[in-house]
Amino acid sequence: MAAFPATTNRAPLSRPFWHTLPGLLVAGGLIALTLAGLGALIWQARQPDVSELWNSPYLRNVIAFTLRQAVISTAISLALGILVALALLRQSAFPGRKALLRVMELSLVLPTIVAVSGLVACYGREGTVTQWIGHWLSYEWNLYGINGIVLAHVFFNAPLAGRILLQSLESVPAPRRRVASQLGLRGWWHWRAVDWPAIRPVLPGAGALVFTLCFTSFAIIMTLGGGPGATTLEVAIYQALRFEFDFGQAAMLAVVQLIICGLLWAFMARGDFSANLSPQRSFAGAIPRPDCGVIHRITDRLLLLAFSVFLLLPLIAILARGLPSLSEVVFGDGNALQQLLTASLRSFSIALPAGALSVAAALAILGLGTVRIPAVKKLSNLTPAIPLMVPPIVLGTGLFLLLRPGLGDISQGLALVALINGLMALPFTLQLLKEPFNGLDRASLNLADQLGVLGWYRWRWLHWPRMRAPLSLAMAYGTGLSLGDFGVIALFGSPAEPTLPVLLYQQMGSYRVELAAATALWLIASLGLVFIGFNALGRSKAPSGAQQLSLERLAEMRHA
């Protein structure tokens, strides 16, 4: 019989502060960083003349244009999203339905700058579609300016809105659908009785989400906008910082943006619309809709086909143009290849630490969640929302102002980029890891407590085997997000030492379309490599049931 008190082998890292300390450091660091950034902004913002906001025609234009393009983009994205969602709902037997849904998820991982390069290849001055249409019609189409900005925003956000709305449409309770089916409701009345009530609670949240994304978009405006007529706040901040060195004005604009975003967030939080964005799994089955007649069959399929073409065309263009020019780069004189490889190396040396940072920070915050003190628990719930509320460019601007005197070395700038990218990814990696981490049942936890499987041992034997796959997906996602980042790197990076997205931007800016296509394809391939590589690392040798993770889950949490 064992002696009592038992001389248990105390597990390493099992003292309570190991659960609390890392999380407190991360949460405290994040809050301090945000406050310092915002503080630096507000401190700087005192100097400029606030009346410039409405007196200076430039600033008035910028604010008006930002709002205008965001409103138009949001309206079109939502309208198209509703139509596509309804069509997908009606045509559940559409042959490419699953594939189309997959393509609609792609906008979650596709770097903005890559998509823009694809859009330029299709609709730009030399674009395939432009030339084809120009051959038949004498219409003068110009991608640059509000046309292209709205087009790109719709390209990204219509699929997003469509997915959210489809989920809410599919969640209509089966009995209500049966009644509608029996009554033979169609057209306007079906919309009023069934579809609209399902969409209505989600629409404000989806609208606010899309509006925020369009309002704060950076890469799209940088590439397709420009000039005083087509500049948004985000780009104006960047220009003030990088070219005019007018820090006061940058700070003032950042504060304006923060106020508008903050008002929207406050509105969302008050109405609790965000809760409605979380998708529910539907078990609808096939209750025939009365409006599945021949006419709808034809129009719906035409719409879905057109939408698929709209989403796929830029990707196909990248592939078609990128493949030959990439092989040219690889087998060419070596100069372009050298440039591409250096940029890749630089990109990965930012993205991998950023991914690792976001995963480590997420784990620390999750550890904080296991502490039984209510205040600490609350902190672990609230902290990850900070990077969502404070736009990265605002955070970046604050830090830029704060660190400017000491920010001489380029490598320090890159470290800062990795830091901010990691924090930006935190809400998403956290969402991916939360469920697997908290998924251990009470019985297992009690058992582990009794056996003394604590601290490091608990991590090693209980969490690690279950979290390999989610961890690798989170790592891939965090890395991928940073790999495709163009906003923060534009602020802190140097044009002479580009990352892949910056290189792509430079090539597009100098109209080297072929080179740009090669870089875009290379960037997509790198992204694919990241996902495939981490997926392979995360696959455990023992077969395990609870590791079904796919892009679909990623999509769900992104909406949540």
Add this chain to the structure above:
Amino acid sequence: MLEVRQLEFRYTGDQPGWRFDFSLARGACIAINGASGSGKSTLLNLLGGFLAADSGTISWDGQRIDSLPPWHRPFTSVFQEHNLFEHLDVQTNIGLGMHPGLRLTKDQKARISDSLASVGLAGYERRLPGDLSGGQRQRVALVRTLLRSQPVLLLDEPLTGLDDQARQGLHQLLLEQKASGSAIVLASHDSQDREVLADSQLNL
């Protein structure tokens, strides 16, 4: 000697609470009787340290243990189900009871294999719990309990739902354990379990 004195607990304010008071010597077994909801599982959770009592004391050999965390108490629990970590194989499940970080000596590994063989599970070291029947899973849980050699066993319906043959084998194991000096707190609906194993009764 396990002594439970005036141990009181209630879940929420206005519900009637429980009070437990009994003692148990080494090598003895006490059966806890009562309908479901009468507090059997509550008592076992209080003893294991998974619930905190409102008042009263628990002592082992004259030493208070009611404020110790679960891993420092001289108990091993076996429940009706969920005794095993589903994602870990049989050997790891047992081994974690011997060292919480699975730092096992060759000798300890051999003892696991021997014990598995003695309950008819020779060669099952690498199986996952999901591949085992209910009786086999309970035998694995009991093997871990025996190898952990804590002085008190807390058994919460450990044999419910098993077939007769499996029950008899497990009765045998538990009787041997009792004879070697373990104290057993048994909560079971089954009168046969109580007759075979228990020396005294506690009616809730």
